[in-house]
Amino acid sequence: MHSCLEGIRLVAFDLDGTLIDSVPDLAAAVDVMLIERELAPAGAALVRDWVGNGSRKLIERALRYATGSVPDESTLDTAHTAFLEHYARAPHTRTRVYPRVKEALAALKQQGLILVLVTNKPHAFVAPILDAFDLADYFELTLGGDSLAQKKPDPAPLLYMANQFGVPGEQCLMIGDSRHDMEAGKRAGFRTLAVPYGYNHGEPIIASKPDLIVESLGELV
Known part of the structure; x- marks a missing residue:
């Protein structure tokens, strides 16, 4: 195993951009959603x-780009609901698992x-996607952005995971692709x-100063 895993008991993974390329869907x-409007x-x-x-932040950014202004809460609510409905119909049609992830x-x-x-x-989409790519059985527990009151970069979801399994932060590793993952990991005391x-x-x-960068998750094994 890779030296970065020395002393590690729990590994927390991000999903989009780390395990799967979900942007096409x-x-x-x-x-x-935009064309409808x-x-x-x-x-x-x-995207x-x-x-x-x-x-929700994704849709806020999309509306701001398309209209040139920050959407009001009512407009954002309606557009976000529409997006969720469209995404729910095809959450993994074009999505792909990155190379060597399953390995x-x-x-x-x-x-x-x-x-x-x-x-x-949103947690409602997690299980269908994991099931579609035969990834569900690898994970003991999953949290979505709406599972707790806080989401990354807040460390709360990572601290929740560590507490659930009784593992101290210094024995945990956060693996992700974004500054939000790195910030959450550092604030939780994870590698x-x-x-x-x-x-x-x-x-x-x-720029987010992770402890380590690997070109592929296959480098871990």
């Missing part, structure tokens, strides 16, 4: 930079590590590991 739902579609390239803070998860689980999932995606291929608002992940 997210962008399709965003664009349908007679606004120009955004496309996958822009890729908007992902990471939960679905890494299988090896880590075989080594007896506790694997958990902490994502800012942090980043991948550079995901969604980080157009910023290089090295």
Whole structure:
């Protein structure tokens, strides 16, 4: 096993941009929502930079881009509901698992590590996506962005996971693709590991100063 796992008992994974490339499906739902409102579609390239803070923030960014102004709460509520409905119809049609993800998860689980999932995606979408790609059995517990009152970069979801399994923070590792994952991990006292291929608002992940960067999760095994 990789040296970064020395002394680690629990590994928390992000989902979008770390294990799966979900932007194609997210962008399709965003664009349908925009077109319904007679606004120009955004496309996958822009949506890729908007992902990471939960679905409501994604839609706020999409509306701000399409209209040139910050949406009021009523407009945002309606657009967000529409997006969720569209995304629910096809949450994994175009989504793909990144290379060597399953190999890494299988090896880590075989080594007896506790694997958990902490994502800012609404929890209702997590199980269907994990099931579609045969990823569900690797994880002991999953949290979505609406599972608790706080979501990443707040450390609360990570602290919740550590407490659930009775593992101190220094024996936990956060693996993600964004500054929100790295900040949450550091604030929770976790070791942090980043991948550079995901969604980080157009910023290089090295700027978030993770403890380690790997090009592929396959490097862990």
